[in-house]
Amino acid sequence: ETGVTQSPTHLIKTRGQQVTLRCSSQSGHNTVSWYQQALGQGPQFIFQYYREEENGRGNFPPRFSGLQFPNYSSELNVNALELDDSALYLCASSQPGYNEQFFGPGTRLTVL
Amino acid sequence: DQQVKQNSPSLSVQEGRISILNCDYTNSMFDYFLWYKKYPAEGPTFLISISSIKDKNEDGRFTVFLNKSAKHLSLHIVPSQPGDSAVYFCAAGLQGAQKLVFGQGTRLTINP
Numbered sequence: 001e002t003g004v005t006q007s008p009t010h011l012i013k014t015r016g017q018q019v020t021l022r023c024s025s026q027s028g029h030n031t032v033s034w035y036q037q038a039l040g041q042g043p044q045f046i047f048q049y050y051r052e053e054e055n056g057r058g059n060f061p062p063r064f065s066g067l068q069f070p071n072y073s074s075e076l077n078v079n080a081l082e083l084d085d086s087a088l089y090l091c092a093s094s095q096p097g098y099n100e101q102f103f104g105p106g107t108r109l110t111v112l
Numbered sequence: 113d114q115q116v117k118q119n120s121p122s123l124s125v126q127e128g129r130i131s132i133l134n135c136d137y138t139n140s141m142f143d144y145f146l147w148y149k150k151y152p153a154e155g156p157t158f159l160i161s162i163s164s165i166k167d168k169n170e171d172g173r174f175t176v177f178l179n180k181s182a183k184h185l186s187l188h189i190v191p192s193q194p195g196d197s198a199v200y201f202c203a204a205g206l207q208g209a210q211k212l213v214f215g216q217g218t219r220l221t222i223n224p
Contacts (some may be wrong), residue, residue: 004155033210042116042201042214043156056210090155099144099205101212103155 002027004093004104012110013081021076021107023091031055032074033101034066037088049074050096078109086111115139116204118215126223131189133218135202138183142204146212147176147187150199159200160187192222 005024013019025032031050035043045058049068063079072093078085088108092101117136125131133147143164148156162169162176162185169176175188189196199219203212 006155033212035212035214040216042118042203042216043212045211045213048210058211092155099207100146100158100161102158103148105153105155 004091004102006089006091006104006107008107009105010108010110012112014112015081015083017081017111018077018079019081019109021078021089021091021109023074023076023093023104025072025074025091025093026102029093029095029102030072031094031096032068032072033092033094034074034076035090035092035103036060037090037106039087043090046076081111083111085109114216115142116202116213116215118200118202118218120218121216122219122221124221124223125192127194128191131187131192131196131220131222133187133189133200133202133220135185135187135215136183137185137204137213139204139213140180140183141206142213143207144205145176145178145185146203146205147174148201148203148214149196150201150217156201189220194222194224196220197222 033048034046037043047057052068068074088106090106092103094101146161147159150156199217203214
């Protein structure tokens, strides 16, 4: 059974640029959630995708957007990067009817 | 508005003794709770969960206690082992909702 994978591991961008982060869900999981973890804080919910549709969103601006593909993998896109977007971005997958979410290793984004 | 709080940023425990990590929440609508462990450069790993209809759940060395009237949960690790040294996050959610709300984390150090 393959766990949640994310790419890239690390990324450095400059303010104003755009970035795309990728996630493959755990085998058998059709729901993907994205979280942002700032240094010294717990993960904060960005949004969730189920059946290729956004299925709930946290308190993040529209420049944070996503996609889910038929194979349940997902992308997180962030436009007009700001310095405060520097964080660890975590993807988690889950099965319908189960509360547990299983996380990938994360992508460390640095915005200069 | 911090709905889930872990008031102890760090905890140091001797190997073989009991580790007790605490978590408080403010939203009485939360109906399930989870604990995650996180090593550096890895994503959070699911440890144990509890539904609001229970007051205790046990899995090997890990036991989670829920006190709904006090809006408090705790994770007990007995006996503590060096490999338990990590950051522990508690999280809460609502059945049928999408997001998990995380605390800020507690860094547990197990001393030989």
